[in-house]
Amino acid sequence: MTARRRLEAILLPAAAAAVLIAFWHAAVQATGTNVFPSPAAVARGLAELARKGLLVRYTRDSLLRVAAGYGAALAIGIPLGIFLGWRPGPARAANPVIQILRPISPLAWIPVAIVLFGVSDLSAIFLIFLASLFPILVAAMNGVRGVPAMYRDAGRNFGLSGTALLSRVIFPAALPEILAGLRIALGIAWIVVVAAEMIAVNSGLGYLVIDSRNAGKRYDLVVAAMLLIGVVGLLLNVLIQRVSRLRAVRWGFREEGA
Amino acid sequence: MLLSEEFGASSSTRRRETSRALCAKLTRALNEKISRSADASGAPMAQRLLPFAGVAALLVTWDLAIRLSHTPLLPGPVAVGRAIAELAQKGFLIKHVVASLFRVTWGYLLAVAVGVPFGILLAWYRRGGLALAPLVEIARPISALAWIPLAILWFGVGDLSAVFIIFIASVLPLSVAAMSAVGGVSSVHWNAGRNFGLSASEIARRVLLPAILPRLLVGLRLSLGIAWLVVVAAEMIAVNSGLGFLIIDARNAGNRYDLVVAGMVLIGTIGLALDAAMRSIERLPALRWGYASAAGRAA
Amino acid sequence: MIPAREPVPGRMKLEIRGLHMTFRAENEVRVLEDIDLEIREGEFVCVLGPSGCGKSTLLNIVAGFLAPTAGTVKIDGEEVSGPDPRRIFVFQERGVFPWLTVEGNIGFGLGRLPRRERERRIAHYVALVGLQGFEKAYPQELSGGMKQRVEVARALAVNPDVLFLDEPFGALDSITRLVMRGELLRIWRAEQKTILFVTHDIEESVQLADRVVVMTARPARIRRIVDIDLPHPRDLSSRRYLELRDGIFEEIGLAHRI
Numbered sequence: 001m002t003a004r005r006r007l008e009a010i011l012l013p014a015a016a017a018a019v020l021i022a023f024w025h026a027a028v029q030a031t032g033t034n035v036f037p038s039p040a041a042v043a044r045g046l047a048e049l050a051r052k053g054l055l056v057r058y059t060r061d062s063l064l065r066v067a068a069g070y071g072a073a074l075a076i077g078i079p080l081g082i083f084l085g086w087r088p089g090p091a092r093a094a095n096p097v098i099q100i101l102r103p104i105s106p107l108a109w110i111p112v113a114i115v116l117f118g119v120s121d122l123s124a125i126f127l128i129f130l131a132s133l134f135p136i137l138v139a140a141m142n143g144v145r146g147v148p149a150m151y152r153d154a155g156r157n158f159g160l161s162g163t164a165l166l167s168r169v170i171f172p173a174a175l176p177e178i179l180a181g182l183r184i185a186l187g188i189a190w191i192v193v194v195a196a197e198m199i200a201v202n203s204g205l206g207y208l209v210i211d212s213r214n215a216g217k218r219y220d221l222v223v224a225a226m227l228l229i230g231v232v233g234l235l236l237n238v239l240i241q242r243v244s245r246l247r248a249v250r251w252g253f254r255e256e257g258a
Numbered sequence: 259m260l261l262s263e264e265f266g267a268s269s270s271t272r273r274r275e276t277s278r279a280l281c282a283k284l285t286r287a288l289n290e291k292i293s294r295s296a297d298a299s300g301a302p303m304a305q306r307l308l309p310f311a312g313v314a315a316l317l318v319t320w321d322l323a324i325r326l327s328h329t330p331l332l333p334g335p336v337a338v339g340r341a342i343a344e345l346a347q348k349g350f351l352i353k354h355v356v357a358s359l360f361r362v363t364w365g366y367l368l369a370v371a372v373g374v375p376f377g378i379l380l381a382w383y384r385r386g387g388l389a390l391a392p393l394v395e396i397a398r399p400i401s402a403l404a405w406i407p408l409a410i411l412w413f414g415v416g417d418l419s420a421v422f423i424i425f426i427a428s429v430l431p432l433s434v435a436a437m438s439a440v441g442g443v444s445s446v447h448w449n450a451g452r453n454f455g456l457s458a459s460e461i462a463r464r465v466l467l468p469a470i471l472p473r474l475l476v477g478l479r480l481s482l483g484i485a486w487l488v489v490v491a492a493e494m495i496a497v498n499s500g501l502g503f504l505i506i507d508a509r510n511a512g513n514r515y516d517l518v519v520a521g522m523v524l525i526g527t528i529g530l531a532l533d534a535a536m537r538s539i540e541r542l543p544a545l546r547w548g549y550a551s552a553a554g555r556a557a
Numbered sequence: 558m559i560p561a562r563e564p565v566p567g568r569m570k571l572e573i574r575g576l577h578m579t580f581r582a583e584n585e586v587r588v589l590e591d592i593d594l595e596i597r598e599g600e601f602v603c604v605l606g607p608s609g610c611g612k613s614t615l616l617n618i619v620a621g622f623l624a625p626t627a628g629t630v631k632i633d634g635e636e637v638s639g640p641d642p643r644r645i646f647v648f649q650e651r652g653v654f655p656w657l658t659v660e661g662n663i664g665f666g667l668g669r670l671p672r673r674e675r676e677r678r679i680a681h682y683v684a685l686v687g688l689q690g691f692e693k694a695y696p697q698e699l700s701g702g703m704k705q706r707v708e709v710a711r712a713l714a715v716n717p718d719v720l721f722l723d724e725p726f727g728a729l730d731s732i733t734r735l736v737m738r739g740e741l742l743r744i745w746r747a748e749q750k751t752i753l754f755v756t757h758d759i760e761e762s763v764q765l766a767d768r769v770v771v772m773t774a775r776p777a778r779i780r781r782i783v784d785i786d787l788p789h790p791r792d793l794s795s796r797r798y799l800e801l802r803d804g805i806f807e808e809i810g811l812a813h814r815i
Binding site for chain 2: 008009012013015016017035036089092093094095096097099100101102103104105106107108109110111112114115187190191192194198199206209210212213219222223225226227229230231232233234236237
């Protein structure tokens, strides 16, 4: 990117953000609301959270839950997906099951989670696991199925078969698609953790959103929490996009920054 | 077989014979269909039954798991089936399904009306895109549910809140889908439009819109899926009817977990139906051309 | 990796007898009929025919990726039952593994060698195909011609007895194609491999081959086998070259005035 474009890429969003904040401030002044917070109030709310140590603690709690649920989904979804993509027989049996379970909102599983695990971290982690599992599973399946026969034949030609063929040819070839699924799953996991925390646990950013309202109509904290959720979610997304840009997988991603 | 059972017990011989002939005819037709279909596709009958086997296995596992774990609370498939029947009988099935669908439709259509043009504009005007895309990226990970307190603040507890939540949940994914669809239009097509002397609005109408349609539809389908997920969640908190409400209420008002799971099954089925309906639109011949190049990753 | 046998020019390498191939899809498609062919060690044989006539299918069967409906294929007296590193198939440049560097690709089949030997071989073949300086590049950074060279190098590195090439230069521009043909001949003379090369380009077949097997359209049969008795390097303006080329034009029934 030329220097001017790079400058634009930073200044323009900053300018747009500034305009938005100004508009927000003006709207609050104009409507004279005493409930909805002004930008300044939200900033003060954030400072308050930081002071009380809640900022770090709640963010960390949410992130840990995501790590646990997402990690479990990775550990199960990728091998299972690769297996189903490789063997069409079991895939045909499993496919309708997957298609039926997939549209069930992870949040609809909340009552089941509560019965199985009570109101606890485990409930939230279970929900995150369920929500992340399907995108990862489907991506791994499709990734393996989409590997061009040419690569498979070349691998066999060089004397590879079975696990060697899978690990040296099929898996690397499917990796871009798998990464795309991982990225989607991470986004979903972050959304679900917030939702799960609203209902099933007592800490974390989602809890902060609901509790700030319930425990005293602290809408400044509500909005502060929302902003935090957005920023952390964005950072997670950027992180996984970085992985997709590694040269060993970049070949599979033709458009960037989508 | 059912016919003969029903009729055979208490009717005249003539009816019995007719029904038996009818059964024989049905069985023969069925057998013919099975053998013909096995020949035509070349795939052995066993393979074609695999999907049903999978579902059957799931149901059996579920049933066994419930029995073996002695959980008094969680229901087995039979109890759930009965619960659905109960809902249908009492008229609640229709009522809740319609309520949820109603909210989704309004929220989703509003999101399409706002989000798609917004996304197209973001892609068309490079500077606008540069300015606003990062803000969109920050807003996107904020679960629609985080907006619930604000929704209740602005709209109170009710339909409007739920519709607002669904709107919020769908509008950004739709914008991003529209943006990326525009980005995917081959420059060859842009140039051809300009070459033939089309004005900007003509290019928009005659080149852009048709060209983005396949990819856009995929995005529409995925966003509809998101909207459906969110309506359930929105209803758990903000309203008094609908499938989401059913799930929470059934538990709170008496631990009727059979109704809870019945609600889940309904949600899953309707979600699947919505997805299938959108997919069939994608398959229309006027649109199918776009699928070799369009987001094949969207499974 | 099996050490290569000393090539004995003139000995029969590849024997195809009574080959038939029928695909059973919606309806039966007879692709190959009655193919009998003998190829001697060290020969360069081109299979020439229009697109879609079945010559790629023939190559796939001989390489062991497909099983014929009838007939036998024997290499070194052994019947072919599957792909084998002693006979490497060179696809078009799309066969190069995009997740590996040039070095990684060329070294793909050399896993069992000690590290120093492996590196030596890779360096040798990088030089042979003229890609010095690009060892650490990824395929997406290379041109079509360069990718094709990587694939040839990868095939040669495992020292196969036979090379199968399926229209390998089809995706390249005509200038690069001429260059690549010269390179291929140079490598062939240096390494003394048996080569079976499929093409639809009449000029290409006469420029490269010792013998040209002219195929009919589908269902493909051998129409004629033409001996190319030109010495290397081949003068593309010589009378004999033009005679042979025009002979094949006539054989196929093409006019040579447009």
